[in-house]
Amino acid sequence: MTLHEDLEAIYQDVIRRNPGEAEFHQAVKEVLGSLGPVVAKFPEFASERIIERICEPERQIIFRVPWQDDRGNVQINRGFRVEFNSALGPYKGGLRFHPSVYLGIIKFLGFEQIFKNSLTGMPIGGGKGGSDFDPKGRSDGEIMRFCQSFMTELYRHLGEYTDVPAGDIGVGGREIGYMFGQYKRITNRYEAGVLTGKALIIGGSKVRTEATGYGCTFFVNEMLRTREQSFEGKRVLVSGSGNVAIYTLEKVRQLGGKVVAMSDSGGVIYDANGIDLDLIKEIKEVERKRISVYAERCSSSKYLAHGNIWDIPCDVAMPSATQNEITGRDAETLVRNGCIAVGEGANMPTTPEGVEVFLQAGILYGPGKAANAGGVATSALEMQQNAQRDAWKFEETERRLQEIMRGIHETCVHAAEEFGTPGNLVNGANIAGFMKVAQAMLAQGLI
Numbered sequence: 001m002t003l004h005e006d007l008e009a010i011y012q013d014v015i016r017r018n019p020g021e022a023e024f025h026q027a028v029k030e031v032l033g034s035l036g037p038v039v040a041k042f043p044e045f046a047s048e049r050i051i052e053r054i055c056e057p058e059r060q061i062i063f064r065v066p067w068q069d070d071r072g073n074v075q076i077n078r079g080f081r082v083e084f085n086s087a088l089g090p091y092k093g094g095l096r097f098h099p100s101v102y103l104g105i106i107k108f109l110g111f112e113q114i115f116k117n118s119l120t121g122m123p124i125g126g127g128k129g130g131s132d133f134d135p136k137g138r139s140d141g142e143i144m145r146f147c148q149s150f151m152t153e154l155y156r157h158l159g160e161y162t163d164v165p166a167g168d169i170g171v172g173g174r175e176i177g178y179m180f181g182q183y184k185r186i187t188n189r190y191e192a193g194v195l196t197g198k199a200l201i202i203g204g205s206k207v208r209t210e211a212t213g214y215g216c217t218f219f220v221n222e223m224l225r226t227r228e229q230s231f232e233g234k235r236v237l238v239s240g241s242g243n244v245a246i247y248t249l250e251k252v253r254q255l256g257g258k259v260v261a262m263s264d265s266g267g268v269i270y271d272a273n274g275i276d277l278d279l280i281k282e283i284k285e286v287e288r289k290r291i292s293v294y295a296e297r298c299s300s301s302k303y304l305a306h307g308n309i310w311d312i313p314c315d316v317a318m319p320s321a322t323q324n325e326i327t328g329r330d331a332e333t334l335v336r337n338g339c340i341a342v343g344e345g346a347n348m349p350t351t352p353e354g355v356e357v358f359l360q361a362g363i364l365y366g367p368g369k370a371a372n373a374g375g376v377a378t379s380a381l382e383m384q385q386n387a388q389r390d391a392w393k394f395e396e397t398e399r400r401l402q403e404i405m406r407g408i409h410e411t412c413v414h415a416a417e418e419f420g421t422p423g424n425l426v427n428g429a430n431i432a433g434f435m436k437v438a439q440a441m442l443a444q445g446l447i
């Protein structure tokens, strides 16, 4: 992808100032790749150096997280919180606990989050955090002690009007609960709105657990509708087997589609009859086991150790595992096998080469910052409920989520059209997300 001349200079500067952060560079380049027509139309963005400002986080926090494992050994991890942009509201974005986490991953996620959160239409800025802590195989006690130590530093940077974390890979309701408890002990405040993704009993929102998967499925459904299609009878691949993947499966099934494969870092499960939702929930949510266990218990399924899920023929692909999981070659395979729509439940799951293949092929392609915005949008609904000291019903909350996803889709379609690339939702999402943030920054003077 070649960038507009001024944008190329900005991009080179980002590379120079942030050495070794490949994923951050990739995320920046993808957004700048859409902004050529925007800077041409709005010269004030260049003269006010809005893009350079957006590429520089407002604040970056890196800290030591010491904790003791079950054998009494001292462990040390690194904690991060990148408070990227607060033009639209308090910093908002999840925490990722995974051994691959380093500053470049958190910055890519935080950068994406700015535009994603803007697209939701809710008053939330962008941020992200996490740690290189590996929760795999850790006991409940170890998870709790790690979360408490993590929050013992992070609490001073948070607040319902300041910065509101939630979950991401490796962080779910259990971890959020431990962190909330520690925040409350230190501050002596029951400040429900300081974290989202809480369990219902401590001020969480209905539908938050389901929101990213449901939202992504709603988004793909909107895309399909533009071509007089639906999920009815479609074979769907959903990579991953975490929270996003499981609730994508649930909603796809409700809409008449069939999820024939899922995966984890060890391999792929395939079942031509459709993956059994209750069994996968039992194995992943209750027992917290690997996906291979599914194949042991379900005779109609096959386990493909180290298999590539994208080799399986499908109508719709919904990558819901992690960044860069669909390469250029995978994208070619999907298109060749007849895939007509891709909706990204994960953040930046498709490499730039893969994105190019989807756009060239003219299939429906919903980039993560639009398609997976339902999670953070429902977090914003949780903040609303906390502020009102209220709790909405499941149906009401889901209705709002669906409306938000429709709105995001429409916004992206319009922006893509207005700026000369109809149907290109990558441009649509980047432009629409950027415009709101840029205007909010201009309105606040030099920030």
Ligand code: GLU
Binding pocket: 092, 093, 094, 095, 116, 164, 165, 166, 167, 168, 169, 196, 347, 372, 373, 375, 376, 377, 379
């Ligand atoms: N981690 C999720 C995301 O990537 C959710 C963030 C949130 O709810 O704050 O958008």
